[in-house]
Amino acid sequence: MADHPKRAFPAITQANHHFWCGGKDGSLHILRxxxxxxxIHPYAARCPACRSAEIAPQPVSGRATVVGFTVNHQQWQPDFEVPYVVAIVELEEQSDIRLMTNMPRTPIEDVKVGMPVKVCFEQHGEIFCPLFEAA
Ligand SMILES: [Zn+2]
Structure with a gap:
């Protein structure tokens, strides 16, 4: 494993397991x-559109668009190499499903608002951290 930096993750629970661990099969999973x-993302017990409680994780295409980003130059964590991109990407499936992410496999100078990206994963034990790269 691991020529990638240590990352801080939330405790894995029934409510977020699909998101953090679902990448094991190569797909990003979002509640539907x-x-x-x-x-639906982040987790909600009921659908915000119709109030149904019939929600379950499903794989998405993994395709998204960069809608905003910044380049971080501050060494906040000792083993997190700077500079790096912090991006907001919008999933192809639904315009209000947006994830904050990093794009370590894409050269910083190539990152642009509006660029198509695809999910990739960085494994940390049972966690498959969803990241994005140029599509
Ligand atoms: Zn619904």
Missing amino acids: CGDCGHW
Whole structure:
């Protein structure tokens, strides 16, 4: 394993296991309403669109668009090499499903708002941290 930096993760629970560990099969998993098809992230016990409780994780395409980013130059963590990109990406499936992410496999000078990206994963034990790279 691991020529990548240590990252801080939340405790893995039933509510977030699909997101943090679902990448084991190579796909990003997001909750989806079984009644109306609305995608839900972060976790909610009920669908915000129709109030259904029939929600379950489903794989998404992994395709997204960069909608904003910044380049961090501050060495906040000792083994996190700077500079690096902190990006907000919007999933293709639904415009209000946005993730904050890093893009360590894409040269910083190539990152642009509006660029198509795809998910990739960085394994940390049972966690497959979703990151994005140029598509
Ligand atoms: Zn719904």
